[in-house]
Amino acid sequence: MNEKEVLLQACFSYVNKRIASYKGEIDTIKESIEANDKSNDMDDDSGNGKLFNDLEKNAQHLSEATKTLDTLKLINPKKKSExxxxxxxxxxxxxxxxxxxxxxxxDTEENNYFGISLLSPIGQLLKGKMVGDTITFNENTHEILEIK
Known part of the structure; x- marks a missing residue:
């Protein structure tokens, strides 16, 4: 595998673990809601209120992680750009x-990297820059030495 493929695989692994975690959490919450519904003959849903909130939060996180996965799928590890x-x-x-x-x-065997989004503050500064360009982020000046 080339350098980009290794990095891309690390990103896919990270996102897939997040997705699996959110799905597992959603399943657990749904089971808890069902258990509460079966054990509660009264009209008291106070226990389910928090569970529904947690369910909604995890569903939102799952949606965001799925969008992140879609972003990763757009990356061609063989593509080179200036x-x-x-x-x-x-x-x-x-x-x-x-x-x-x-x-x-x-961290790979060859180097240490920072995975960043183009939408992040430093990603926005780097986007479209070329070798030799500089950016300043958090009072640190970065000169672009190489783009692969």
Whole structure:
């Protein structure tokens, strides 16, 4: 596997674990709601109110994670571009970034990377930049040394 494929696989693994976790949580909450409904003959749904809120939150998180997965599917690990775009590996004078999703540090055998989204503040600054360009983020100046 090439460098981008390794990074992309790490991102897919991260998102798939999140999706599985949210689905598991949703299933557990649904079981709890059903158990409460069966054990409660009264018209008291106060216990279910919190469960419904948790269900809604997890459904929202699941939706966001699914959208993140869709973003990853747009990345072609064999594509090379001159400017920073989705799927680019951007080596700067300070860090090396993988322009995909915001997952923080990704450590491989070859290097340490930061997985960031193009929608993040630093992603917005890097988007479309070329080798030799500089950006300033959090009072740190990053010179773009290489784009893969």
């Amino acid at each position: 400017g920073v775009s989705l799927g680019s590996i951007v080596k700067t004078s300070k860090n090396t970034f993988f322009m995909a999703i915001s997952i923080g540090a990704i």
